[in-house]
Amino acid sequence: MKALTKTDFKFAGQKSVYHGKVRDVYNINDDLMVMVATDRISAFDVVLPKGIPFKGQVLNQIAAKFLDATTDICPNWKLATPDPMVTVGLKCEGFRVEMIIRSILTGSAWREYKNGCRELCGVKLPDGMKENERFPEPIITPTTKADEGHDMNISKEEIIAQGIVSAEDYAIMEDYTRKIFARGQEIAAKRGLILVDTKYEFGKRDGKVYLIDEIHTPDSSRYFYADGYEEKLAKGEPQRQLSKEFVRQWLIEHDFMNEPGQTMPEITDEYAESVSERYIELYEHIVGEKFERENSDEDIAQRIEKNVSEWLAAFKSR
Template identity: 60%
Template sequence: MNQTTQAIKETAFNFDGQTGFYRGKVRDVYHFDDRLVMVATDRISAFDVVLPRPIPFKGQVLNQTAAHFLQATADIVPNWLLDVPDPNVSVGLKCQSYPVEMVVRGYLAGHAWRQYREGHRTLCGVALPDGLKEADQLPEPIITPTTKAHEGHDEDISREEILERGIVPESEYVQLEKYALALFKKGTEMAAERGLILVDTKYEFGSLNGQIYLIDEIHTPDSSRYYYADSYTENQQQDLPQKQLSKEFVREWLIANHFQGKEGQTVPEMDDAWIEQISNRYIELYEKVTGKSFVRSETDNIYNRIEENIRRSLTVTYF
């Protein structure tokens, strides 16, 4: 990676007709009356902290991976995506999002494993059998919803509580469950074609004019966990950790350098060599998950490129 490679730290465009702006950990979102324009920046977060240096091409990887899977699942559920006018930009329908995330788990990993290890045998109202160990396949995929927190961490919630509190009407929630499980089935099949196991993932949905839409990203390494299929059985039999396809390597590096986002801790120095390594790993992730070759976008005048492509997309009539 040469010294002139630019990375996108943040954007601050101003468009005609813009009605709002939101900056998330990774994305900058521009609101309009009938659409959202989502810029996947090169920011990277870990332990709920945005790290100080952006990673070249990370946003492109995230944006194009999400588009790949949204297009591949459009026959299962309508989704928000209208256009990808730039490698880092998605334009989509402006939906009213449901205040829950549908987390689907096919294996005992991550948060579910930590709860299980502590002795819990019910997660979000779903009973789990005794005798499981980390990374074991569950009898069948389960849905463990979470509330969507505007600040802090999302919280587990059960199906029963969602319905009792009227967070989502029952008829709509039943449809969200059907969509989530169908998407997970499709994601599992697509992962298997790539020699991968889709371990768990999350889906977000919204509504517009009485229609449910899949929104945000799906099946990306930032929103999902993958294992490598070829070593899965042997690793389970020998009680070895599973080889993961995710950004876990960044977290491991931070932990090794004494940072877990806790008070008083300082993010370790991220030198050019480490930045390049992270960038290359993300590109590998894209190619492994999608089966496509990654084409690095032009990074000279990167902000001008993105702004011009968004302005062009805003002249398109989708409705």
């Protein structure tokens, strides 16, 4: 099974390229962005040495479906998906914060709560909560967006005081965050899932705030199965979840959390294929449709280059 782990395209009008942990983003004439969802996978802020077949297609197609499903709430950057692994959209000036919204006390928020924290990013937390218990209403816990290293928790008040985002733009982002999350929760509920928490990124173009990047994918979001949620909560048992948490757990079991002196365990072809199957399972649960694998016999990079180049030429000639 083939996996795309590296890209080096030269599209017409290309100004620059940014290689992220998972996505490669091509700047076309400072007007459009070609975002390629590669098959790279990251955990603990490090990219694993082997790609996961079909992972890029899974993430790109989930994000595209949810971007299309929220256009009535707010404008977003997406124009088209000329290839299963590619979204092309408007280039926006990204805000230097990520809007994280949580409906349930779990993950890093639970770890801080368990250690006595009762205020997260300026949001007061009630006493006496249990792991995986719902908040009275979803809370927004933003982080700074770091080019390297870890993103840092920050409060709404600090964001505005430091001039990272204006009070007016932050109010718009906050409103969009709550409404998009509510829509995501509605869609998840129809699939027998709970959208637990997620992150959104926003940018600005021509004075207008846009939703950018991916949304509601298993890399940016956490889902629980609704069936059995209450029983497991009552018994203090771990919830069944859909996210890439299973990869983190596998690494922890193999003594790797990207700490000094630790060595990345070997990623065998068999393990990579098992992760691929899990991502496809995630897609089918989240989207509610069968996943159609792209032909894996063809050269993935050649296919992408052809599809994107044809789309860009047609767009230019409009």
